[in-house]
Amino acid sequence: MSELRLMKGNEALAEAAIRAGVDAYYGYPITPQSEVMEYLMKANPEKTTGMVVLQAESEVASINMVYGAAGAGKMAMTSSSSPGVSLMQEGISYIAGAELPCVVVNVVRGGPGLGTIQPSQADYFQTVKGGGHGDYKLITLAPASVQEMADFMKLAFDLAFKYRNPAMILSDGAIGQMMEKVELFDPVPRRTDEKVAEQCPWATTGRKRGTQKRVITSLRLVASVQEEFNIKLQNKYKEIQEKEVRSEMLQCDDAEFVIVAYGSSARTSMKAVQIAREHGLKVGLLRPQTLWPFPSKQIETLINNGVKGFLSVEMSAGQMVEDVKLAANGGAKVEHYGRMGGVIASPSDIYEALKKFAK
């Protein structure tokens, strides 16, 4: 039965993981997302759904535990925050190279380095442009509410298994730490071993005699074989780009200028749009829910509908703005506004920036 609760983003995500029928969570504590593992340990789903929750010795170990379980066809996940996610990049690249479905959650904090524990969106490049080595993409979901922290947990696994590709939930400290009303979806039972075998014939669950062995690897020593694999990956990415873009538009119908913002920046921007509308500015908000694939077509459409400019509002020095520019392709003015290092631009700050931009 779906259930209404007041929860922190991190807690909602953890509860959603149990309800989504996740098989294993492997993690390592780091602020501002330690509530995820704390919640799971307290809920002790091993006793109810059979979900494994294990505190690993490091983020390096966590992501490799995820690799192992995902390679055996199970729904495995980890969560961390920026410095921890940097440590995971090796494993994420291997997971992408071995085409394993899993979910990694990054509750982003300010950097570089140890940085601050306050919210930030400075890991955009790391997430959607690579992070680890090699030509690969992460399906990236950006929740902007506690509700989406819960809902995207399930969606991320659905997409990961649909495409045999790692998915990232790119959140931030503000969404992780805030509490909101959340309607929790009905629990889905964990898949049986038979179901896993049926859904993931590639999974290493023990080779049955008379059948081919399964090998999970990202090693392809012959250059031509590696290239062939890369082409296959790129084709998969193209399909995802075509089918899986998700975004929300607010007050864009008559907008002359549009803010592009995700996560908690989308929330502050939403208020800034309200203020701007009260002052007679024709402004809307485009909120990407998937950062990769990026809603480029939506930007094209808005330009065709007469939008003159896009202001990319991010808690970074301006990262997503590059994708907005690529999508606008010279068809509209594109600028960035943002604060860094864990400082959150307030709705009035954004409104001021918007006023200047719209001049």
Place this chain on the structure above:
Amino acid sequence: MELEDIIKDENIVFKKTKLLNDKPLSYCPGCGHGTVHRILMETIEELGIDEETIGIAPVGCAVMAYEFMEIDMQEAAHGRAPALATGIKRVYPNKYVFTYQGDGDLAAIGTAETMHCCNRGENILIIFINNGIYGMTGGQMAPTTLEGAKTSTSPYGRDVSTMGYPIRITELIAQLPAVRYVTRQSVHTPAAVRKAKAAIRKAFEYQSEGKQGTCFIEFLSNCNSGWKMTPAQANKWMEENTFKYYVPGDIKDNFKLLKNPIIE
């Protein structure tokens, strides 16, 4: 007597395990890897657990072990095999899981993963091939390289004052309370191979008893090409030098330490 008269089932004295395929092994002639591959796969076949076994080979000479072993396998990043093994075993507690790691992998880059996997007592078998060198990358110093030994990154011999001591990781592992069985074996003589195979069998039998503790088998091997010796010379050198520092034999069985673990 014709050849067909001789090739008959009743005359068979040796048969290669079905769990190794016919691909030529990528290991140097005389290296211990091939023998360990064989006795490992033989044991799995003899125990009849091949349908329930998942092996993990990380970066190192045996990174392509999955090319030869006819069971489900995962390839791991350098040092991370025990984490993969943990991930698999936790979601499939009734399957058999082993890792197959070299000395650089297990005792340098993957020390944390190895120690913590053992410290949690993950019910898996860790196979540790110690040849005292980085073989795959062409003979660099390993954490287990003996004092004074010359390698491409210790060209004047390992100087322990700057490069640290050869690490007896196996003795360290034996100290962990959650580790059930620790032994150091070799495969350089027929007698040693028989003993080594019995050790593998024991480890899998322990694993079949459910979550008890980690089993850990070190295999001392030569690396004749890395050591720049013939296989026979390398085995002799190993007996005369390696065995003095890394003493073969059981170190821990059924959670009981059998000998002074660090200093002989």
Place this chain on the structure above:
Amino acid sequence: MINEEIIIAGFGGQGVLSMGKILAYSGLMNGLEVSWMPSYGPEMRGGTANVTVILSEERISSPILTSYDTAIILNQQSLDKFENAVKPGGILIYDPSGISNPPTRHDLNVFSVEATKAANERNMSKIFNMIVLGGYLKVNPVVSLEHIEAGLKKSLPERHHNLIPANIEGLKLGASLIQRENFYKAAC
């Protein structure tokens, strides 16, 4: 239409965050959209803590604000920080204990609630924050006592449900203690 934007600020350990949580939960029980956005991190340890609570009949846009309808202030640092962040005509409630420089703005509805004193006198320090909350709800009954009780039931673990009557008592005490401060006239 209800759209109440509240900042609650004080020392870590005064129950600032839990007061906000109870308020948010009560809003939820009242069928409202709610958000609870804490300051988090090292500043919580022994330093100041604050939380922004929004109760609204509409979808909440920004959970992070720079101006508020109501400020509930429990120490001097927080008063210094947030007095100017209250919207003109808004509400400022403070506990005079430990306040050496009281609020000076004339365009606000300023109230005081002697919660620290009352809690100490009655040995009720654990429900100090409920006394303050009771004061606020007297001034602005954005949620009812029934919603609070339902919120407490939902937010407290079962083993602490025996504490609910004491919490309700704290709310009632706060409602009786809150006083309007006449700064505007005093300044004239």
